[in-house]
Amino acid sequence: MQRDTLTAMSEGLRERHKRRTHRRIADVATGLFLERGFDRVTVAEVAEAAEVSVNTVYNYFPAKEDLVLPPDQASPRRLADIVRERPPGRSAAQAVLDRLREEVERRDRSLGLTEGFGPFFAMMRAAPTLVARLEELGHRMNGELTAVLAEETGTAPEDPLPRVVAAQISGYHSLIFGEIGRRVTAGERPDAIAKAVTELLDAIEEMLGAPMLGYAVREERPCSE
Structure with a gap:
């Protein structure tokens, strides 16, 4: 029972960390895009400003356009x-x-x-x-x-x-x-x-x-x- 509780807590912490990271990357990207324009900002610059790796950005947002139009919000369905x-x-x-x-x-x-x-x-x-x-x-x-x-x-x-x-x-x-x-x-x-x-x-x-x-x-x- 204690092990199950610790596992659930660990999974909960990971999910909260993922949500915070996702939100931070999106917010940083939006600020840069508004300041300089979408085409003038690279994914590498977003990663640097958000203090994550480029791979991390792509893990959360497979395409640069997803930073503005995330599939879960701009869904074809x-x-x-x-x-x-x-x-x-x-x-x-x-x-x-x-x-x-x-x-x-x-x-x-x-x-x-x-x-x-x-x-x-x-x-x-x-x-x-x-x-x-x-x-x-x-x-x-x-x-x-x-x-x-x-x-x-x-x-x-x-x-x-x-x-x-x-x-x-x-x-x-x-x-x-x-x-x-x-x-x-x-x-x-x-x-x-x-x-x-x-x-x-x-x-x-x-x-x-x-x-x-x-x-x-x-x-x-x-x-x-």
Whole structure:
């Protein structure tokens, strides 16, 4: 029993150390990128400033772009996961709209609705490799969503409907992020941006109509007797 307790404590300490190291590397890298630009900072310079080895940086962040867009936060499965997790009675499109509304309401960091995000966004837009990563992320997100929609609706491989619906959902998801980026760049405050984006979500939902909002509705679970 004592050995198990010591092992658990040791594993807990290692995990906390890993989290602190991960956070320190990311914070140091962000500071350097904001100061000098993404393309003008090397991984070796990040490692030196964070007081770790270059190999340690790559152990936590396999690619330099991961220092800005970590896979666990900028996941190609984002839309697919939202659809998978939707409650009974909600369609795929409605689930994504609901999640976006929730994130806007709580000023989620993933949307950039925080003070000081403007310089960070400008840094990303100025780096071609990060712009390319974001574009690739959008394509992969759309592909993952298409696969989930086809699976859940039992659609034949040649049926275009899942691709059409996925493209629509991906489109308004990108529209929201683009709107936030445009307003952040213009220097608007998070509360003002949130208000404008909520109005944009209202307009999107009004224009989608019954076919989109009624596609891939998750069935209600039968009540247990």
